[in-house]
Amino acid sequence: MSAAKNINITLKIWRQKNAKAKGQIETYKLNNVSTASSFLEMLDQLNEQLINEKKEPVAFDHDCREGICGMCSLYINGRAHGPDTGTTTCQLHMRKFNDGDTIYIEPWRSKAFPVVKDLVVDRSAFDRIQQAGGFVSVNTSGRTIDANAIPVPKHDADRAFEAAACIGCGACVATCKNGSAMLFVGAKVSQYALLPQGKVEATQRVLNMVRQMDEEGFGNCTNTGACEVECPKGISLENIARMNREYLKASLK
Amino acid sequence: MAKSALLKSSLAKKYWMALTGLFLCLFLAGHLAGNLQLIFSDASAFNKYALFMTSNPAVKILSYLTYFSILFHAFDGFLLTYQNIKARPIGYAKNNPSKNSSFSSRNMAVLGTLILVFIVTHMVNFWAKMHFDKNMPLQTITVEQMGQKMDYYVTTDNGKFYPADASQLEQMGLEIRNRTEFYNKQANVKMAEGYKDLHKITVAFFKNSKFGLIATLAYVLAMFVLAFHLWHGFQSAFQSMGLNHPRYTPFIKGFGKAFAVLVPLLFAIIPVYIHFFLK
Ligand code: HEM
Ligand code: SF4
Numbered sequence A: 001m002s003a004a005k006n007i008n009i010t011l012k013i014w015r016q017k018n019a020k021a022k023g024q025i026e027t028y029k030l031n032n033v034s035t036a037s038s039f040l041e042m043l044d045q046l047n048e049q050l051i052n053e054k055k056e057p058v059a060f061d062h063d064c065r066e067g068i069c070g071m072c073s074l075y076i077n078g079r080a081h082g083p084d085t086g087t088t089t090c091q092l093h094m095r096k097f098n099d100g101d102t103i104y105i106e107p108w109r110s111k112a113f114p115v116v117k118d119l120v121v122d123r124s125a126f127d128r129i130q131q132a133g134g135f136v137s138v139n140t141s142g143r144t145i146d147a148n149a150i151p152v153p154k155h156d157a158d159r160a161f162e163a164a165a166c167i168g169c170g171a172c173v174a175t176c177k178n179g180s181a182m183l184f185v186g187a188k189v190s191q192y193a194l195l196p197q198g199k200v201e202a203t204q205r206v207l208n209m210v211r212q213m214d215e216e217g218f219g220n221c222t223n224t225g226a227c228e229v230e231c232p233k234g235i236s237l238e239n240i241a242r243m244n245r246e247y248l249k250a251s252l253k
Numbered sequence B: 001m002a003k004s005a006l007l008k009s010s011l012a013k014k015y016w017m018a019l020t021g022l023f024l025c026l027f028l029a030g031h032l033a034g035n036l037q038l039i040f041s042d043a044s045a046f047n048k049y050a051l052f053m054t055s056n057p058a059v060k061i062l063s064y065l066t067y068f069s070i071l072f073h074a075f076d077g078f079l080l081t082y083q084n085i086k087a088r089p090i091g092y093a094k095n096n097p098s099k100n101s102s103f104s105s106r107n108m109a110v111l112g113t114l115i116l117v118f119i120v121t122h123m124v125n126f127w128a129k130m131h132f133d134k135n136m137p138l139q140t141i142t143v144e145q146m147g148q149k150m151d152y153y154v155t156t157d158n159g160k161f162y163p164a165d166a167s168q169l170e171q172m173g174l175e176i177r178n179r180t181e182f183y184n185k186q187a188n189v190k191m192a193e194g195y196k197d198l199h200k201i202t203v204a205f206f207k208n209s210k211f212g213l214i215a216t217l218a219y220v221l222a223m224f225v226l227a228f229h230l231w232h233g234f235q236s237a238f239q240s241m242g243l244n245h246p247r248y249t250p251f252i253k254g255f256g257k258a259f260a261v262l263v264p265l266l267f268a269i270i271p272v273y274i275h276f277f278l279k
């Protein structure tokens, strides 16, 4: 890998005081950004500069900064989580950019994900979908049986594990031209539907989760496949098909 | 709960979209087979087919299913698109969708609307004429007898001649009722059925000296639009109904693309042939 160098960039960032305010794109110049830094470190650097200039720093979501929590959420140059595939925003590095580049940074755009401030959106719609059915009910009175005591075919276990890799970041919604949450919901439905423990409540689960998804105001999937491309965890469209199957089965019951 | 879910939910709308879309694909295949007779067969075979399509009871049921499918598919499509637009009230200042999805998949509603416009004009030009036009000509053939040319109606009464001349018809005690039915006036019995000459209307339409070229080009353009709609739509319908399988999906995708290219191409060849090559 080539050695790190410093680049000068122009940032076009969505600024919005609060949920009610009307926001707009603001332009910032940022010099001497090391290509070895991460994208979020670059934003930290911008915020230091803004604080030194006695300006309001840019609010953005992040937590683990290692691609597992699903908090980071930026629409960078027209792509969810930036130009790389299979990575979250926190895993994006400045070596992907060149000296003199202009970089657009916007929040996830969805009616169901209202902007809280600047680049921070409220993704609690996902939590409510989960609460509607994204769980298995177990008796926790002390006599729980070991989950591994139930045999699961390897193929199903693998598919369930792949679905469970979804970190709930919302990039699928952000990138979808319809603002559809079906990749997320498909992953959550599949994760349980594939396992014996989840089959018990499968019918109600899919009906309830889809109902909640619709109520939150997410759009309808038209199978463009954009979500699958941009998902940092490589969640497959097969999960949407599985949800569609499960829902059809459940509706006919 | 389950019942209302099958009508109102996002997924239910998708199932209906997929079912009606696939039914329309079947319709396209049937329609194409009929149209190809315009160039691979003679006028009488084509007109026979047209009569069959407008009178056979089984075909009637299919045609009502087709009208329903087009209307419902369009209505459902508009509803879904309206909801999808509402799901993102503020768009992106910079967006790069070509990096993650195909042109067709992102423009199904626009492509569909264009198809709807085409279907309406197409029905006005041919379907409505066939069904309602009082001046629709009956098909005739010219026979040369002893150096004299005479026109005869082509009818279901094989082997008998029905002269295409009012006074001669009168002399034979025949009259035409309901535009296509040949009656023996005295006995008051139907002798035969004439064929509306849809072939002639179609050829005249695409060979028209003023609008023939425009009509042909518009038709070809519409088939491009249809091809793009099907390029994404065919396989998409299977995904909507939950049919995604590592073994079968590659085949469905391949078949869908072949269908999306071949069907509109064959449709488009017909007016091009009529306009430029048919004598
Ligand atoms: C012969 C004519 C047509 C055929 C064969 C056809 C076929 C299809 C198919 C197979 C799909 C995929 C369904 C799915 O993804 O589940 C589709 C989607 C779509 N069609 Fe058509 N279609 C036709 C006409 C129209 C018309 C007239 C319109 C309307 C205005 C229309 C609007 C749409 C829309 C908006 C979609 C995307 C819907 C979605 O994925 O949610 N189509 N079409
Ligand atoms: S499916 Fe992928 S893009 Fe969507 S929330 Fe889960 S991890 Fe994020």
Ligand code: FES
Residues within 6 Å of the ligand: A061, A062, A063, A064, A065, A066, A067, A068, A069, A070, A071, A072, A088, A089, A090, A091
């Ligand atoms: S900050 Fe946790 S995934 Fe990016």
